[in-house]
Amino acid sequence: MVVAGVAAVAISSVGGLTVWLGAGGVSMAFDSKRQRRILGRFATGVTVVTTDGPAGPHGMTANAFASLSLDPPLVLVAVDRRASMLEHLKGNGCFAVNILRDDQEPLSFRFATPGPKSFVDLDVSTAVTGSPILPHTLAYLDCRVHEILPGGDHAIFVGEILDGDERGGDPLLYFGGNYRRLVD
Numbered sequence: 001m002v003v004a005g006v007a008a009v010a011i012s013s014v015g016g017l018t019v020w021l022g023a024g025g026v027s028m029a030f031d032s033k034r035q036r037r038i039l040g041r042f043a044t045g046v047t048v049v050t051t052d053g054p055a056g057p058h059g060m061t062a063n064a065f066a067s068l069s070l071d072p073p074l075v076l077v078a079v080d081r082r083a084s085m086l087e088h089l090k091g092n093g094c095f096a097v098n099i100l101r102d103d104q105e106p107l108s109f110r111f112a113t114p115g116p117k118s119f120v121d122l123d124v125s126t127a128v129t130g131s132p133i134l135p136h137t138l139a140y141l142d143c144r145v146h147e148i149l150p151g152g153d154h155a156i157f158v159g160e161i162l163d164g165d166e167r168g169g170d171p172l173l174y175f176g177g178n179y180r181r182l183v184d
């Protein structure tokens with residue numbers, strides 16, 4: 001078989017999908033630094049995912065967030081298996097996604113620090129699930145965990161949207177490993 005002009009050799013089947021390798025037949029894991037560099041060219045917004053339960057409130061800055069489905073209404077967030085957020089989400093079964101405004105870089109920095117997070121100085125509210133909703137954000141979604149899917153070194157939390165709202169303002173962006181802002 002010829003794939004993109006080079007002879008390719010099928011070596012294995014992963015979950016029913018045939019994996020084709022170059023003629024050399026050498027399996028090459030894609031370089032993670034290169035992956036980060038390339039995906040750093042994909043501009044995203046910045047969210048703080050929050051949850052609350054018996055262990056208390058927890059939050060984590062996340063940009064691996066996406067809309068997934070309208071019917072049913074689903075979003076997804078990919079959580080590093082090493083993040084303490086993982087067990088909080090599994091235990092609580094719910095989360096809020098707080099979409100940050102362009103002046104909320106300090107909040108992003110704060111929730112990107114590993115370990116327990118203090119919410120005492122934040123004027124948080126709650127909606128349906130009890131997950132903390134941060135003040136003055138661009139928008140929020142309040143979700144129940146619908147499904148947890150495997151995603152390599154991350155777990156994919158699919159959330160069913162139960163509530164949400166949006167307000168005015170501009171987004172905080174993340175691009176090339178740096179925070180950025182919209183320029184008209």
Ligand SMILES: Cc1cc2nc3c(=O)[nH]c(=O)nc-3n(C[C@H](O)[C@H](O)[C@H](O)COP(=O)(O)O)c2cc1C
Pocket residue numbers: 046059060061062063064065078079080081082083084085086108111112113114115116174
């Ligand atoms: C802009 C930005 C985006 C991030 N996106 C994610 C993400 O999508 N998923 C993730 O697991 N970690 C992400 N992180 C890293 C976590 O915020 C960080 O590991 C955090 O310390 C985890 O906290 P915890 O271990 O206390 O839960 C991101 C960090 C930054 C600065």
